[in-house]
Amino acid sequence: MSTLSTTQDSSAAGDLAVGEYWIELVPAVRGEPHQVSFPAVIEPYRHHGLWVRPRLRREVAEAMCRWLNLVYPVDPDWYPLARLEGDLLVVFTGDAAHHRHEIGPDIDGRYPLGELGRWFLSGPPRTPDRDADWPAAPRALRYRRDPGEALVTCDPGTPARSAFPARIETREGTAGRVAMFRLEIAEAVADYCIRANQEFPDDYPLAYFDGDTLVHVHQHRRTCDGYLPWRIEAMPDGTYRIDGDEWSFRPVHRKSEGMPHAFR
Structure with a gap:
């Protein structure tokens, strides 16, 4: 798998839009920058009995890609890599061809992650004061x-x-x-x-x-x-x-x- 560029700008995009809630990916390591919240619409059914199935606005998907590429080197076996290729969100969960997951936007322009990742309902982004x-x-x-x-x-x-x-x-x-x-x-x-x-x-x-x-x-x-x-x-x-x-x-x-x- 080719390594994607890493950036320090890993912040999620904006605040909650109508119908959205904060989600977080189970981190490999606690603390910054591994615990970051993203706004998403939540589908009704969980996967594996625990994890939510989020749908992301494009700007949030872009922020998620930047963040994943930032934390990926810490634990490549835990975090995937991701990037946007035109209108496709592409997530790499390994080196093999079948580990390339292409996700197109749905009818309202959001990217459904389905069962990719252990996402859970969380709260707003953490701050040092909190x-x-x-x-x-x-x-x-x-x-x-x-x-x-x-x-x-x-x-x-x-x-x-x-x-x-x-x-x-x-x-x-x-x-x-x-x-x-x-x-x-x-x-x-x-x-x-x-x-x-x-x-x-x-x-x-x-x-x-x-x-x-x-x-x-x-x-x-x-x-x-x-x-x-x-x-x-x-x-x-x-x-x-x-x-x-x-x-x-x-x-x-x-x-x-x-x-x-x-x-x-």
């Missing part, structure tokens, strides 16, 4: 509690780090609770979850903002056929209502051991 300081106390510590708000957590085992102010409602006819967060608190909750997921991906969901929409990626359901992340739109009053079994919050007692003084 990787730096978990599990430090969450940034929500600087936020006030408004009248009518109580402390809630999606991580009862660590209330000292994961308590956030929210309005709480009880679901009618059940013992379940609904948490409603102001925008700044919803951002802090998402920040906490995405940092925690990086360290303990089986225990925490991913959460991030796509514009004004809060997106929740369940840590286990994301491998299921037909699953797409939960998109939570702001209510008319600007709050984000977390009402569902996928992401549950529990009240935190003020005298919980280790609770920061600012929350008491």
